[in-house]
Amino acid sequence: MIALEPSTKKRPEFINVRVRRQDGPGKEPYWELHKIKYEPELNVITVLMRLAQQAKTSDGKSVAPVSWDCGCLEEVCGSCTMLINGRVRQSCSALVDQLLKENSDEIVLEPMSKFPVLRDLMVDRQRLFSGLKRVQAWVPVDSYYNLGPGERIPRETQEQNYPLSQCMSCGCCLEACPQYTKIELTQGADESDEAFEARKEAEFSEGFVGAHAISQSMLFNNHPTGKTLANERLDTLMGPGGVAACGNAQNCVSVCPKEIPLTTSIARAGRATTVRAVTKWLNK
Ligand code: SF4
Numbered sequence: 401m402i403a404l405e406p407s408t409k410k411r412p413e414f415i416n417v418r419v420r421r422q423d424g425p426g427k428e429p430y431w432e433l434h435k436i437k438y439e440p441e442l443n444v445i446t447v448l449m450r451l452a453q454q455a456k457t458s459d460g461k462s463v464a465p466v467s468w469d470c471g472c473l474e475e476v477c478g479s480c481t482m483l484i485n486g487r488v489r490q491s492c493s494a495l496v497d498q499l500l501k502e503n504s505d506e507i508v509l510e511p512m513s514k515f516p517v518l519r520d521l522m523v524d525r526q527r528l529f530s531g532l533k534r535v536q537a538w539v540p541v542d543s544y545y546n547l548g549p550g551e552r553i554p555r556e557t558q559e560q561n562y563p564l565s566q567c568m569s570c571g572c573c574l575e576a577c578p579q580y581t582k583i584e585l586t587q588g589a590d591e592s593d594e595a596f597e598a599r600k601e602a603e604f605s606e607g608f609v610g611a612h613a614i615s616q617s618m619l620f621n622n623h624p625t626g627k628t629l630a631n632e633r634l635d636t637l638m639g640p641g642g643v644a645a646c647g648n649a650q651n652c653v654s655v656c657p658k659e660i661p662l663t664t665s666i667a668r669a670g671r672a673t674t675v676r677a678v679t680k681w682l683n684k
């Protein structure tokens with residue numbers, strides 16, 4: 401028997417798309433089945449656009465268009481992360497022809513489970529960015545005046561830093577991490593916006609900071625200007641929800657779309673925090 405080339409295999413006429421929907425924060429989620437005409441070389445964002453255009457379930461019932469987030473459409477902005485056929489990934493780079501090989505019956509779309517749902521497939525990733533603020537994941541500059549040429553960065557340092565600099569804050573590593581558990585708070589009726597924000601930040605600061613933030617700490621601690629905050633970052637990583645909270649399950653590294661060596665960063669952070677703890681103890 402002659403095996404058919406993938407391009408000549410019979411394609412389905414329609415694609416079933418099962419979507420986990422939620423009408424707003426804290427509302428009960430529910431499943432809805434949609435059906436769109438098959439077209440070759442679709443990605444999941446295009447599928448979502450088709451769903452929004454028709455705004456009808458597979459049995460013809462009119463519904464509100466499904467909501468989702470996206471920006472760059474080229475796996476750079478990190479905003480389109482969702483669970484696709486049960487695996488966390490970017491919807492702009494998830495190709496329908498590949499997904500149909502995983503499951504020829506349907507494509508299943510769900511919001512990430514570790515962040516509060518805003519609506520349908522849109523989640524609130526505030527805690528992800530709060531993690532980056534916790535470790536001061538930036539190069540500190542105190543003004544816009546000309547600081548002159550920066551320090552030369554040796555090639556080995558560039559090679560170590562470049563992969564880490566590709567993090568797009570997508571949250572895949574956090575979704576896959578067993579130590580990163582969901583924090584969802586509700587604003588009290590009498591609570592001001594400021595008080596609610598402060599309560600959220602306090603809660604976030606106790607939870608696991610996440611592999612992305614640990615890795616960014618190692619990036620900026622290895623930068624000639626960024627390293628001026630190295631000890632502050634290490635002190636944060638030694639505190640609650642820091643590097644010791646990592647259970648080394650390595651799920652993070654296996655789902656990162658940018659293939660960032662997250663477990664290598666976590667091991668580096670473990671060694672650096674140990675040295676920092678011993679140095680602090682000796683200097684007491
Ligand atoms: S290695 Fe650590 S950060 Fe990565 S998934 Fe496991 S527990 Fe989470």
Ligand code: SF4
Pocket residue numbers: 566567568569570571572573574611612615655656657658659660662
């Ligand atoms: S480390 Fe990878 S998976 Fe985690 S936020 Fe950055 S790009 Fe996404």
Ligand code: FES
Pocket residue numbers: 469470471472473474475476477478479480481490491492493
């Ligand atoms: S739309 Fe930017 S990463 Fe997918």
